[in-house]
Amino acid sequence: MSECQREKEHACALERAIACMPTEEGIEAMSGAFKAMSEPSRLKILLALTQGELCVYHLVQAVGGTQSAVSHQLRILREGKIIRARRDGQNVVYSLADGHVAQLLQTAYEHLSCKGGEEDA
Amino acid sequence: MSECQREKEHACALERAIACMPTEEGIEAMSGAFKAMSEPSRLKILLALTQGELCVYHLVQAVGGTQSAVSHQLRILREGKIIRARRDGQNVVYSLADGHVAQLLQTAYEHLSCKGGEEDA
DNA sequence: ATAATATATGAACAAGTATTCATATATTGA
DNA sequence: TCAATATATGAATACTTGTTCATATATTAT
Secondary structure: OOOHHHHHHHHHHHHHHHHHHOHHHHHHHHHHHHOOOOOOOHHHHHHHHOOEEEHHHHHHHOOOOHHHHHHHHHHHHHHOEEEEEEEOOEEEEEEEEOOOHHHHHHHHHHHHHHOOOOOOO | OOOHHHHOOOOHHHHHHHOOOOOOOHHHHHHHHHHOOHHHHHHHHHHHHOOOOHHHHHHHHHHHHHHHHHHHEEEEHHHOOOOOEEOOOEEEEEEOHHHHHHHHHHHHHHHHHHOOOOOOO
16 A cells, blocks of 8 residues: 555646546557658658659659668558559559648657757756 | 659659758657657557656556566667656656657647548548 | 665567568550 | 560568566665
8 A cells, every 4th residue: 555655646647647548549540650650761751752742763762772672661651541652654653641640740850850869968 | 764754754852852851860860759659558658748747656557568568668768868767765757858759749649549540542 | 784665677588570582563665 | 465664572581679577776664
């Protein structure tokens, strides 16, 4: 019963934390979106697509790496409904699937990209 | 030289994509932040901490799992400067390290958590 | 000092996954 | 149909990582 003391110390934050916690599906949805952007190779692809739709060949030029590696990552993003594919003649043209990811990329880009890093003493 | 044709088709988007691409350090910073939030166990910890600082014991209650697993994830988040630790008597109290992550969590929470999912035909 | 509580951590193991290589599929032009 | 271009993908490999178990460290009270 010694933890009862602690129970009350920050009880309000704990209760709010429990109350605001999404369902498992919500957690999966959120972490899935973050996971899509958590690998450098995929993040580059997504950042490139914020500028407009691009075919695989151009994506390879924009992000580097081999065509095979890019295609594998494109499949992961496609299956996760993060991006959308459309055939255009010999090419397949990709674009971001919805605005949510674009918003997250924008927020991260503005907040993290331009700044070197913040050490706090 | 056959790709020259393609070079021009979407050249503007490709050029913008190349122009907007962050440095490798920028990419690492962004993907690192996303990676912190890409695992359900860590995401839960971070979401809980958006409600205020919490000690490990309370975090375990808020997010579930064993104390050891939570502590391991806390270490990863701590070393990545995503969260901050402060000792308070027998307890160690954790809090979010900066507002950037909170902003990303907020954006994701609003955009992804409450909605079931969007299938597009 | 000893016991109890709170947290951290090393080692081991199990999954998950990003890349490469080789090859398959699809589209276009001759 | 055949060749060329564009993209996708299966298998194998190497690497990363999340969890568990056992144990270590730190703080407090007696």
